[in-house]
Amino acid sequence: MKTIFQHIKGDKTIWAIVAILAIFSFMPVYSASTNLVYVVGNGSTFGHLIKHAVLLIMGFAIIYGVHKVPYRYFSGGSVIMLPVVIVLLAVTLAQGTTIGGANASRWIRIGGIGFQTSTLAGLVLMVYVARYLARNKEKEIKFKESLLQLWLPVSLVLILILPANFSTTAIIFTMILVIVFIGGYPLKYIAFILGAGLVVLTFFVLIAKAFPDAMPNRVQTWQNRIENFSQEGGKEAYQVEKAKIAIATGGAIGVGPGKSVQKNFLPQSSSDFIFAIIIEEYGMVGGFIILSIYFLLLFRIFVVIRKTTTIFGTLLVLGVGLPIIFQATINMAVATNLFPVTGQTLPLISSGGTSIWMTCFALGMILSVSATKTVTEEEILDDNPLDILHETID
Template sequence: MKHIFQHIKGDRAIWAIVTVLAIFSFMPVYSASTNLVYVVGNGSTFGYLIKHIVLLIVGFLIIYGTHKIPYRYFSGGSVLFLPIVVLLLIITIAQGTTIGGANASRWIHIPFVGVGFQTSTLAGLVLMVYVARYLAKNKEKEILFKESLFQLWLPVGVILILILPANFSTTAIMFSMILLLTFIGGYPLKYIGYIVGMGVFSLAFFVLVAKAFPDAMPNRINTWQSRIENFSNSDGAENYQVEKAKIAIATGGVAGKGPGKSVQKNFLPQSSSDFIYAIIIEEYGLMGALMVIFIYFLLLFRILITAKKSTTIFATLLVVGVGLPIIFQAMINMAVAVNLFPVTGQTLPLISSGGTSIWMTCFALGMILSVSASKNETEETILDDNPLDILHEAID
């Protein structure tokens, strides 16, 4: 065991928190998967648990491998990955598959693995690193709005436009996180106001086009509209999933029904992913729900500590940029489960089942641990790296 710890670098508290979340996820995923087995008639509960464990093991390997990479490589790597991400998003729209009934234009099926890959999660991670790079590179310079439109917002806009038709919630979250990062990174506040205005105008234009040509994007605008109406309707016309989630929460009480004893998991369609927090409350009660919230806030605290201790501006922005979305996604997932937010389709990081979400979260955590493991880096060695030089080093 001591030999293993010698190879693990970075914030040990983050390693511990991630391990606790992963181990805790076994029972809720195993319990909630009965819905897929007995209602949908697909696979076995033990099979879903094994698949989830394998995904987590691969995730930990991703964390380990990523945290061994000097974080300065992520700066140039984000530039290299931007065109790749754009290409993947185009392919996803063109030939995406349906995963468990989810919208077909969100996923690419990975052959021989049996896992669907949601390209928007990779795009979000690459965008946050790219924005952190831009802000760090221009920290000591006067930012001109016209120049930033092409250098910063054009790549951001292209990727968000490609994600928007299939996944509005992910687009909105990514846009919000990018705005928050630019604010933290010192991007002029009045320019952020311009970007918000342009974003609202672009969304309104998209909705009008979608309404005018409904065959181009069938059911997407109607889906968004129905979710908002179901959430805001006080007369009881609620979304079926939200209604079952509220029943699960109400019957959980303080101590819960006990592990594996959830009843609503048999009726909640996304019980092992989007609404797993409701199952956790039903089985582990208020105490279990608060414990999950506490663990995520503890992770947030360690992320902020890592950002504060970082020796370069890029490192600080990188940690904030890839770390805060993890916590934000967890908060949204839990808020949806308790009916504080409209249904979004966001999973609970490291607890919900699903390969893409787990792996991209692990990539982000690996980057954070790479920063916390680094010492005596300088801004020049990071931002002066040529992306092509990084590619040549990787090939060699």
């Protein structure tokens, strides 16, 4: 055990939080997978548990590998990866998997493995934004120049994600606005970008309404979710009803591990609505503990920021760390009917491959920052992306 601790660097509390969430996730995923087995007819509960365990082991390998990379390389790496994710998003939008005949193109298959490209795109975009802000920290930002250098790549990525995944687009856009505000981007320009984003979204909805065959069911799905949430006495979505029943059944201490009843009726019980199953089985006490762990992770993120000596390191940790907490908050809010259904998973607990891996990649970046003691802003910002490619090839 002592040998293992010698090889892991960075904030040990974050390592512990990741391990606790991962270990805890086994029982809820195993329990909730009965819906996939006995209702959908997909595999076995033990098979889903093994798959989840393998994904988490690969996730820990990602964290370990990424946290060993000096975080200055992520700056230039984002420039290299940005064109790659744009191409991947375009391919996904054109050839991605559809669900139930609807245009929900979010996945492509690479080597036989399903991959959700929007999660990778969001991560790369946050690092790219952090790089831009750090490079311009001592300059007067000119709006026209920032439109080309910052907002053109951002808008291109978000436009490619929007048709298939509005909630992810909204989360990424919101997080980018938060980061640019913290990074010192002029407030009047942020207001303009926000207004432009709302105009683009309105235009997109009007186009989708005018040509429904181009993106069948997508805008209608968003509209139904908002109406089901906002209308008092209106008929709620089926999964929300079952989630509320699960939470009410759980009470203070829950019905016990593996004894959930609503897992057999609640769609996405092992992913999007796993928090409802956790409360049913472990009660409000269990739900509060999970919530507290995520807030502890948020606190440790700010501890890392306080110890970071560079602007890029600070913005990098914020850019990749805050979305994890934001996503967890949205998932729990949806399960408790405080927010419309969005399809966001609970980080490190819900089943799913890409979401686990990208969360682990982000945590690896945070740990890389916390593990780095001596680095200057000049070393980071003078990095040439081509040099990184050469070093990688060598």
